[in-house]
Amino acid sequence: MSAPTAMTMDRVGETKQLIIAQSTSQCCRRCICQPSLNWVVREADNFRGGNPHDESNLAWIHEESTWFMRCCLSSCRETKYVYHSSTIPEAVKKEEDYNWCRIQCDDTPKGLTEEDRNKDIIATHEKPLTCGMNCCCCLPHIVTKDASGNVIGKTQFVCDGCCFVPKYDILDGNGQKKYRLRPDTCCLGMCIRCRCGGGNGKCFRVPYIIRDPETFEPVKGNDGKEDAQVTQLWTGLKNQCCTQRDAFHVVFPDDATPEDKLVVTGAAILIDVLEVENKDGGS
Numbered sequence: 536m537s538a539p540t541a542m543t544m545d546r547v548g549e550t551k552q553l554i555i556a557q558s559t560s561q562c563c564r565r566c567i568c569q570p571s572l573n574w575v576v577r578e579a580d581n582f583r584g585g586n587p588h589d590e591s592n593l594a595w596i597h598e599e600s601t602w603f604m605r606c607c608l609s610s611c612r613e614t615k616y617v618y619h620s621s622t623i624p625e626a627v628k629k630e631e632d633y634n635w636c637r638i639q640c641d642d643t644p645k646g647l648t649e650e651d652r653n654k655d656i657i658a659t660h661e662k663p664l665t666c667g668m669n670c671c672c673c674l675p676h677i678v679t680k681d682a683s684g685n686v687i688g689k690t691q692f693v694c695d696g697c698c699f700v701p702k703y704d705i706l707d708g709n710g711q712k713k714y715r716l717r718p719d720t721c722c723l724g725m726c727i728r729c730r731c732g733g734g735n736g737k738c739f740r741v742p743y744i745i746r747d748p749e750t751f752e753p754v755k756g757n758d759g760k761e762d763a764q765v766t767q768l769w770t771g772l773k774n775q776c777c778t779q780r781d782a783f784h785v786v787f788p789d790d791a792t793p794e795d796k797l798v799v800t801g802a803a804i805l806i807d808v809l810e811v812e813n814k815d816g817g818s
Contacts, residue, residue, distance in 0.1 A: 542576060542594035542620045544657055548793035551757045552786045554579040555803055556587040556770070558595070558623065558631050559644070561779035568636040569605040571598035571644050574804070575623060582736035582782040584771025588628055595623040597652070599642045610675070610809050613664040618797070621655040624648070656682050660801035668692050668701060668809045675809055679801040681794070688713070688798030690805050700727055701810060704748065705802055712748035713795060714788065716765060716802055719744060736768030736782060743806065745788055745799070756786040763788040765803045767811065781811050
């Protein structure tokens with residue numbers, strides 16, 4: 536079997552859907568033991584459990600954030616995610632699986648050299664210091680930039696009267712609203728509607744549907760076969776209960792540009808930072 540093609544910008548433009556899965560074990564991730572969280576990226580429509588490193592990944596994303604930010608400010612923290620078109624370096628991969636408390640004092644993951652840190656970058660997702668998602672001032676957001684540092688889009692949390700239904704606006708590089716991202720609702724729009732019955736990682740899920748920013752109607756993805764969406768998946772018993780690795784299925788809108796797709800990937804990471812990490816045991 537040939538090696539998968541690198542996730543270049545041309546490949547991003549051709550991609551209809553992705554799985555982005557946390558590769559860093561969060562076992563014993565408590566208090567001062569807060570490693571930076573890295574991700575691997577592959578073309579697929581589901582997550583079937585197991586170690587994400589065992590799959591044919593196309594790209595990886597590493598986090599850069601100070602020890603103080605990771606340990607003390609959690610979802611409010613200032614952080615940066617660097618998206619590489621190549622696969623994760625072996626030295627970093629060997630540090631990803633651990634089953635004990637470990638303190639990471641550096642801003643970057645253990646095993647990451649300066650050369651690999653700056654190698655094959657196609658985008659960055661940068662979150663400044665903000666309030667959390669339950670505060671309507673200094674709203675959480677993440678800015679996506681291309682490899683040259685130009686802003687290509689932004690995802691920002693939306694604060695409105697329906698405080699029990701999280702929602703996000705996805706903006707293009709000019710600051711214009713491109714999509715609204717939120718789950719379906721029930722109880723007159725006051726509660727999130729869950730979905731059940733899919734196979735593997737989709738057995739129980741909450742799809743965040745990508746919508747028209749004006750009408751809030753779902754937009755189609757995967758050549759019109761399903762709604763474009765960002766969905767957290769069940770990652771298997773070991774990942775859920777021990778290593779606490781998260782995974783998301785991202786279906787891109789059919790009209791999305793390569794830049795839009797990178798911004799939507801950043802939106803998935805922002806959902807994880809704000810809504811999932813604290814549940815999984817972050818400080």
